[in-house]
Amino acid sequence: MNKPLKIAIAGLGTVGAGVIKVLSDNKDIITARSGRAIEVCAVSARDRHRDRGVSLAPFTWYDNPVDMALDDEVDVVVELIGGSDGIAKALCEKALENGKHVVTANKALIAHHGTELAKTAEAKGVSIMYEAAVAGGIPIIKALREGLAGNGVERVYGILNGTCNYMLTNMRETGRDFDVILSEAQDLGYAEADPTFDVDGIDAAHKLAILTSVAFGCEVDFDGVQTEGIRHVSPVDIEFAEELGYRIKLLGIASRQNGSVEQRVHPCMVSKKAPISQVEGVFNAVVVEGNFVDQVVLQGRGAGEGPTASAVVGDLVDVARGVKVPTFSVAADKLEKLKSAPLTGHNGSYYVRLMVVDEPGVFADVAGVLKANNVSMETIVQRNRAPGEPVPLVLTLHETSEQSMLNALNGIAALDSVVETPRMIRIEDF
Ligand SMILES: NC(=O)C1=CN([C@@H]2O[C@H](COP(=O)(O)OP(=O)(O)OC[C@H]3O[C@@H](n4cnc5c(N)ncnc54)[C@H](O)[C@@H]3O)[C@@H](O)[C@H]2O)C=CC1
Ligand SMILES: N[C@@H](CC=O)C(=O)O
Ligand code: NA
Numbered sequence: 042m043n044k045p046l047k048i049a050i051a052g053l054g055t056v057g058a059g060v061i062k063v064l065s066d067n068k069d070i071i072t073a074r075s076g077r078a079i080e081v082c083a084v085s086a087r088d089r090h091r092d093r094g095v096s097l098a099p100f101t102w103y104d105n106p107v108d109m110a111l112d113d114e115v116d117v118v119v120e121l122i123g124g125s126d127g128i129a130k131a132l133c134e135k136a137l138e139n140g141k142h143v144v145t146a147n148k149a150l151i152a153h154h155g156t157e158l159a160k161t162a163e164a165k166g167v168s169i170m171y172e173a174a175v176a177g178g179i180p181i182i183k184a185l186r187e188g189l190a191g192n193g194v195e196r197v198y199g200i201l202n203g204t205c206n207y208m209l210t211n212m213r214e215t216g217r218d219f220d221v222i223l224s225e226a227q228d229l230g231y232a233e234a235d236p237t238f239d240v241d242g243i244d245a246a247h248k249l250a251i252l253t254s255v256a257f258g259c260e261v262d263f264d265g266v267q268t269e270g271i272r273h274v275s276p277v278d279i280e281f282a283e284e285l286g287y288r289i290k291l292l293g294i295a296s297r298q299n300g301s302v303e304q305r306v307h308p309c310m311v312s313k314k315a316p317i318s319q320v321e322g323v324f325n326a327v328v329v330e331g332n333f334v335d336q337v338v339l340q341g342r343g344a345g346e347g348p349t350a351s352a353v354v355g356d357l358v359d360v361a362r363g364v365k366v367p368t369f370s371v372a373a374d375k376l377e378k379l380k381s382a383p384l385t386g387h388n389g390s391y392y393v394r395l396m397v398v399d400e401p402g403v404f405a406d407v408a409g410v411l412k413a414n415n416v417s418m419e420t421i422v423q424r425n426r427a428p429g430e431p432v433p434l435v436l437t438l439h440e441t442s443e444q445s446m447l448n449a450l451n452g453i454a455a456l457d458s459v460v461e462t463p464r465m466i467r468i469e470d471f
Contacts, residue, residue: 049082189331
């Protein structure tokens with residue numbers, strides 16, 4: 042048997058503790074598949090004495106995880122702390138510079154610094170692997186980079202945040218409060234250390250920026266992702282979506298368009314008949330559209346201890362086997378720099394909810410603004426008649442440009458009878 046692969050784990054929270062469990066429970070199959078044992082030799086976390094359900098006694102303890110990058114026994118540093126900068130970045134940089142492989146679940150780090158880290162790794166002849174960073178247990182990075190390498194990818198999209206999908210599913214099914222369901226997702230280990238990253242779409246944007254890079258062979262451009270979270274999705278919108286035949290999903294969508302790339306994360310109305318609208322709870326799904334394969338759909342748990350640890354260990358097995366692949370889909374110094382397409386140039390259909398004073402002439406005023414902006418209406422629904430009181434007025438609009446829609450919304454918001462900021466959700470036709 043070849044000599045064991047020695048790993049150092051930085052961060053022993055949901056994912057770190059999970060990795061120790063997978064390596065121990067599946068030791069025999071992992072050793073057989075890797076052709077060598079994968080052994081933890083060192084660990085680091087903030088609290089040495091917390092009960093994690095795993096014994097740390099066999100491992101060397103480091104108070105400062107960055108020192109593990111200098112440990113001669115260590116072949117691979119597994120970074121499971123999180124955060125785009127600070128200690129996680131310092132550790133990964135130092136490990137790569139010292140010729141150690143890095144495996145990480147940290148999407149924030151890869152989304153912000155992926156291109157430079159890949160350049161360092163490739164120059165040093167080591168790997169930085171990050172399967173767990175995108176869509177948890179779904180092996181989407183491997184699928185895109187390896188299995189689909191023969192295709193030109195035209196579009197990649199999906200449900201990329203388990204917390205938001207769990208919340209939207211539960212809001213619809215149970216009618217419970219946003220904050221109660223968010224705290225449940227935190228207890229289940231799905232949410233980020235700062236859950237505003239989930240709720241505001243930032244985590245999904247991190248993942249989309251990484252997917253874009255692997256799918257299109259371009260530099261990672263997190264700032265190019267146009268991002269909106271689920272904070273403004275209200276129970277009223279969820280009810281209207283049901284009535285109109287849609288489900289609301291937070292999607293990340295990246296498409297290539299003549300030398301530029303459009304990257305967007307926002308709530309979408311998706312037909313209840315579309316397969317992606319059936320993906321519920323903590324499950325994620327990623328759809329890849331390739332020019333020869335047509336459509337490939339991968340679905341699985343996007344967050345939580347077991348699925349995320351499964352992805353980390355998959356990367357470790359690749360390192361143990363000596364697999365050599367580019368960090369993204371082409372060598373780091375050959376990644377294209379693509380321009381970002383602005384969302385104002387996007388064409389699509391829209392759902393709009395207004396809160397209006399229930400009085401004669403409101404429909405006509407709204408229709409007048411839409412006409413002036415060349416936006417045509419598909420349906421209009423008003424419920425709960427309450428003369429003189431604010432009531433919801435819901436419209437769906439035929440395909441139009443985002444800029445026209447925004448102009449129309451500004452005009453509508455200025456009408457006296459419209460009493461709250463209009464809410465707009467894009468309708469996606471999959
Ligand atoms: N929880 C999940 O479902 C998923 C998490 N991830 C990513 O995995 C990473 C870890 O996430 P979780 O395990 O959920 O976080 P966590 O908060 O449960 O664990 C973080 C660990 O890092 C340690 N840590 C923090 N600062 C430290 C420092 N200065 N020095 C040493 N240790 C330090 C903490 O003590 C803790 O053990 C993050 O990058 C996260 O985005 C990725 C996919 C899914
Ligand atoms: N907070 C993330 C964890 C996995 O990436 C999520 O909810 O998807
Ligand atoms: Na993954």
